[in-house]
Each structure stands twice: as structure tokens, then as C-alpha cells.
Amino acid sequence: METGLMTDPVRDPVGDFIELDGVEKVFDVRKKTGFLRSERRQVRAVDSLSFTVARGEMVGYIGPNGAGKSTTIKMLTGILTPSAGRLRVAGIDPSRERTRLARRIGVVFGQRTTLWWDLPLIDSYRLMHRMYRIPDARYRENLDRCVELLDLEALLDVPVRQLSLGQRMRGDIGAALLHDPEVLYLDEPTIGLDVISKAKVRSFLRDLNAERGTTVLLTTHDLTDIEQLCRRVMVIDHGRLMYDGPLTGLHEVGESERTLVVDLERELPPIEVDSARVVKVEGPRQWLAFPAAASAAELVARIAAEFPLVDLSVREPDIEAVISRMYAEKALS
Numbered sequence: 552m553e554t555g556l557m558t559d560p561v562r563d564p565v566g567d568f569i570e571l572d573g574v575e576k577v578f579d580v581r582k583k584t585g586f587l588r589s590e591r592r593q594v595r596a597v598d599s600l601s602f603t604v605a606r607g608e609m610v611g612y613i614g615p616n617g618a619g620k621s622t623t624i625k626m627l628t629g630i631l632t633p634s635a636g637r638l639r640v641a642g643i644d645p646s647r648e649r650t651r652l653a654r655r656i657g658v659v660f661g662q663r664t665t666l667w668w669d670l671p672l673i674d675s676y677r678l679m680h681r682m683y684r685i686p687d688a689r690y691r692e693n694l695d696r697c698v699e700l701l702d703l704e705a706l707l708d709v710p711v712r713q714l715s716l717g718q719r720m721r722g723d724i725g726a727a728l729l730h731d732p733e734v735l736y737l738d739e740p741t742i743g744l745d746v747i748s749k750a751k752v753r754s755f756l757r758d759l760n761a762e763r764g765t766t767v768l769l770t771t772h773d774l775t776d777i778e779q780l781c782r783r784v785m786v787i788d789h790g791r792l793m794y795d796g797p798l799t800g801l802h803e804v805g806e807s808e809r810t811l812v813v814d815l816e817r818e819l820p821p822i823e824v825d826s827a828r829v830v831k832v833e834g835p836r837q838w839l840a841f842p843a844a845a846s847a848a849e850l851v852a853r854i855a856a857e858f859p860l861v862d863l864s865v866r867e868p869d870i871e872a873v874i875s876r877m878y879a880e881k882a883l884s
């Protein structure tokens with residue numbers, strides 16, 4: 552049933568909901584090279600991209616600026632047509648049947664709003680009710696739910712232009728969910744938000760995914776979004792998939808380091824020990840970087856045997872650092 556949009560992962564067999572096979576997107580760009588001269592150039596924004604996302608998955612889609620993330624999402628909504636390859640969402644070819652697909656997907660572009668700027672929030676919702684031809688009872692139910700969980704009650708009569716960024720974002724997420732989409736594409740949903748607004752948005756998305764089984768594809772520069780929401784992450788760079796797996800696996804791929812922080816009885820010269828190097832000294836405290844895969848216990852034992860150790864802690868690698876290192880290594884290779 553096309554409009555039976557509630558997903559029940561128990562009844563609904565888990566299958567590939569989003570499928571990309573060798574998808575490419577090439578843009579023709581004209582670049583001015585002189586007064587009356589210009590040069591044609593091709594930009595390969597997405598290159599041989601293949602992946603699948605199962606129903607109910609919540610997947611992070613990350614990469615540096617210009618990697619091809621927005622282009623992918625635009626192809627998944629049907630706004631852009633792939634130059635090559637096969638792409639399906641819920642069995643639909645997005646660019647051929649964009650309107651039919653629109654009833655089944657929700658999209659939030661963090662840097663743009665789908666709301667009517669001059670109208671109170673509730674009027675935008677009423678317009679969407681009509682535009683998407685959402686049955687009255689379903690609209691009411693979804694509206695009430697979004698108002699409650701996204702804390703929108705006090706905002707409904709406020710013109711969108713007067714909302715803060717965080718309020719507007721919650722309003723936009725509500726708008727994307729009024730028609731009960733099976734899949735939600737989020738492009739930078741927490742960009743520019745304060746800590747409290749970010750926490751609200753994340754908790755809402757977690758509940759949405761858990762309770763309704765909504766499939767979520769999340770693009771973000773804030774890795775805490777990924778850490779808190781997604782078990783799986785895909786890393787894209789230069790339009791190509793570089794990594795697809797659990798967030799924790801990125802540490803191994805990035806050959807990252809952990810940090811041992813030791814407090815000594817007194818200020819001492821940097822500790823010299825095999826398999827670790829001092830990266831910072833502050834009074835009696837020293838920071839030693841060591842390979843993430845090496846045993847912290849062995850290193851601690853060696854230091855404790857030779858130095859007056861008072862206290863210690865081990866810091867896990869910073870995902871952000873791991874990813875920037877991955878990009879840097881790729882650029883050099």
C-alpha cells in the first residue's frame with residue numbers, strides 16, 4: 552500500500568530500502584578564462600557509488616566539503632538525475648517518479664528551510680497537509696506528536712522569520728514528518744544549533760527511529776551526531792565511498808593513537824619509553840601517544856617500574872582526528 556507509511560519492522564521484511572549501484576553524477580561547468588572566453592569542464596561529484604541501506608537503519612553519511620554528500624541526497628530525492636548507474640528508493644526510481652516518492656520521504660536541509668518565511672509555523676503545516684493530501688486523522692496525530700516531542704506548542708503562531716535557528720530547525724523536522732515518511736534524509740540538521748537544541752534534535756531522532764522504524768540517512772559535520780545516533784557510518788570523499796562500517800572501525804582504518812596521561816610525583820623531563828612518545832608536558836603531568844591497538848597495561852607497567860607514578864588515565868582516539876588523518880593520507884597517496 553503506497554500510503555501505508557508506518558513501517559513495522561516485524562511485519563515488514565527487512566530489505567534494502569535504498570539501493571545505489573555504480574551511481575555517478577557529472578556536472579558540466581563553464582569557467583571564465585578571459586574577457587569573452589570560457590572553458591568547459593566536468594566535475595565528477597559522485598563516482599561509482601554503490602551501497603544499500605536497509606529499512607529502519609540509521610546511517611551517518613560523512614565526508615569533507617565538496618565530497619558529494621548533498622549531490623547524493625539530491626539524487627535520492629529525485630531533484631537530480633544520475634549521469635550513470637542505478638538508484639532506487641523503496642523500489643522507486645527517484646528522478647522518474649519524484650512526486651510518487653515525495654509521499655514516502657522526508658527531507659531536511661539544515662541550511663535552508665522548507666517553511667514559509669512570513670507565515671506562522673502552523674500555517675506552513677496546514678499548507679503541507681493540503682499539498683501532501685495527508686488524511687485528516689493522520690495529520691492531526693502526527694502534528695500532535697511532533698508538537699509534543701519537538702516542543703513546538705509555543706512556536707506554532709510565530710512567523711518563521713522570528714524563530715531562532717534551533718526553533719526553526721525543530722519546525723523544519725516537524726514539517727518533514729507530517730506525512731509519516733518511511734525515510735528521512737537529514738543534511739546537517741544540527742548545524743549552528745546550541746548544545747541544548749542539538750540534544751533535543753538528537754533525542755527526537757533516536758525515538759523516531761526506535762518507535763517508528765524510520766530509515767534515516769544523516770549528513771553532518773558534527774561527529775557527535777554520528778556517535779550518538781548511528782551504528783553505521785559511510786565516509787565519502789571525491790564522490791567515492793571510502794569506508795562503510797561501524798564508527799568504531801574508523802579507528803582501525805585511520806591507524807589512530809590513544810593517549811596515556813600520567814601524573815608523576817614531580818616535574819620530570821619527558822619520559823623515554825619504547826612504543827610511546829611524549830606529546831605534551833605540563834608540570835608533573837605528561838601526555839604519551841601510543842598506537843591504539845597496543846596494550847595500555849604493558850605501557851603503564853613499564854612506566855610505573857621506572858617513574859614515580861601517582862595517577863593515570865587513557866584517552867580514546869578522537870574520531871574527528873581519525874577522519875582528518877584518513878583524508879590527509881588519501882590526499883597524499
Ligand SMILES: Nc1ncnc2c1ncn2[C@@H]1O[C@H](COP(=O)(O)OP(=O)(O)OP(=O)(O)O)[C@@H](O)[C@H]1O
Nearest residue numbers: 578580594596614615616617618619620621622623
Ligand atoms: N549544480 C552543480 N553544478 C556544478 N558543480 C556542482 C553542482 N553541485 C555540486 N557541484 C560540485 O560537486 C562536488 C560535490 O558537491 P556536494 O555539494 O555534493 O558536496 P558536499 O559533500 O555536500 O559538500 P558540503 O559538505 O560542502 O556541503 C563539488 O565539487 C561541487 O562544487
